[in-house]
Amino acid sequence: MSPAAHSGLDDVIAADTVLSHVDGAAGRLIIRGHDLEELAGRWSYEAVAALLWDGFVPGITEAEIRAGLGEARAALFDTAIALLPQAKTLTPVEALRLMLAALPDASPVPAHLLVTAAVPVFAAAIVRQGRGLAPVAPDATLGQAADFLRMVRGTTPEPAHIRALDTYLVTVVDHGLNASTFAARVVAATRAGMASSVVAGLCALKGPLHGGAPGPVLDMFDAIGTPAAARAWLAEALDRGERLMGFGHRIYKVRDPRADVLKAAAAGLKGGDNRVRLAEAVEAAALDLLAARKQAKPLQTNVEFYTALVLEALGLPREAFTAVFAAGRVAGWAAHVLEQEATGRLIRPQSRYVGPAPRQAA
Numbered sequence: 001m002s003p004a005a006h007s008g009l010d011d012v013i014a015a016d017t018v019l020s021h022v023d024g025a026a027g028r029l030i031i032r033g034h035d036l037e038e039l040a041g042r043w044s045y046e047a048v049a050a051l052l053w054d055g056f057v058p059g060i061t062e063a064e065i066r067a068g069l070g071e072a073r074a075a076l077f078d079t080a081i082a083l084l085p086q087a088k089t090l091t092p093v094e095a096l097r098l099m100l101a102a103l104p105d106a107s108p109v110p111a112h113l114l115v116t117a118a119v120p121v122f123a124a125a126i127v128r129q130g131r132g133l134a135p136v137a138p139d140a141t142l143g144q145a146a147d148f149l150r151m152v153r154g155t156t157p158e159p160a161h162i163r164a165l166d167t168y169l170v171t172v173v174d175h176g177l178n179a180s181t182f183a184a185r186v187v188a189a190t191r192a193g194m195a196s197s198v199v200a201g202l203c204a205l206k207g208p209l210h211g212g213a214p215g216p217v218l219d220m221f222d223a224i225g226t227p228a229a230a231r232a233w234l235a236e237a238l239d240r241g242e243r244l245m246g247f248g249h250r251i252y253k254v255r256d257p258r259a260d261v262l263k264a265a266a267a268g269l270k271g272g273d274n275r276v277r278l279a280e281a282v283e284a285a286a287l288d289l290l291a292a293r294k295q296a297k298p299l300q301t302n303v304e305f306y307t308a309l310v311l312e313a314l315g316l317p318r319e320a321f322t323a324v325f326a327a328g329r330v331a332g333w334a335a336h337v338l339e340q341e342a343t344g345r346l347i348r349p350q351s352r353y354v355g356p357a358p359r360q361a362a
């Protein structure tokens, strides 16, 4: 009998990377030598993309990337218009999957810029289509956060909102070998190309155990309603065997550092205060209940819990939260694809056969 399978691949180290490290015991996220707290709210998304892509592609100053992404966004608008009607009946993340799948793996625009520019252009057009509105053309002179909000709203966003979205995009840009990044690297390892790899990443991100959680977090807040109702509601959900969205993580044994960064970003937004108070009550009750009932594994607040508050305060619709997550994570996926292409080998693990034995020859 071959050795037991590593179901879930816990503790398996499947790649060397210079890009990011998740220290689950200390609750620390390091992105290319910088703690997340040094970057989020201080560096622009473009500057962090430059940090991640450095050494893998030419042209890695913040200004070059800002200009390159702006040009690529502008060039992608016609593609968005052409594909929108086909995406009409899909959920936002399914629509984004359809539109990204239409991108070529080889194009005159450098692939990392193409995919990173495409997500906000497509996601904004999808949100507007959901509201019955025509898409708004990109402004190549703006940064990703400002232009994404402008394309969603059709008006110039206030600086506080741009800062909050930029903070969010940086906070979720990269996170070790999470499920979506691993999926992207597996596809990149076959040399399928950047767009194909990013589509794989998005498909993995879509699930509720990964990037699909923040919309359901808001549904939970709405169902709970008031801080006083939190404990009873959560206890009943756990009695039914449900998982509490926004809690638990494969790697973090302590609080996910991204939760605090995003909690501060949400608290700084007008109208965010009431939700933060409700969220704090839900969080405290949930942590208490999880500690009592799930003693085998420390379950703490994860990034998705406060993501929900930030994106809601920015006026983004909850059904599009996973697509907005992708607008942040895409630069990280692109960096991992570049790294995999430069340094990696085909990823080809084995399975353990537990099916019926072959029939003996007569």
Ligand code: ACO
Residues within 6 Å of the ligand: 008, 208, 209, 210, 211, 213, 242, 243, 244, 245, 246, 247, 248, 249, 250, 251, 294, 296, 297, 299, 302, 303, 304
């Ligand atoms: N609520 C209740 N119980 C939970 C939760 C939760 N959020 N998370 C884990 N558990 C329980 C499991 O039911 C299991 O209990 P059991 O042994 O009694 O069956 C135990 O904790 C261990 O769970 P695993 O499935 O081994 O944990 P795993 O590391 O595979 O899962 C995951 C991690 C998927 C994030 C999980 O904690 C979860 O489902 N959380 C809710 C969804 C969520 O918030 N996803 C976003 C994650 S962050 C991100 O990907 C960007």
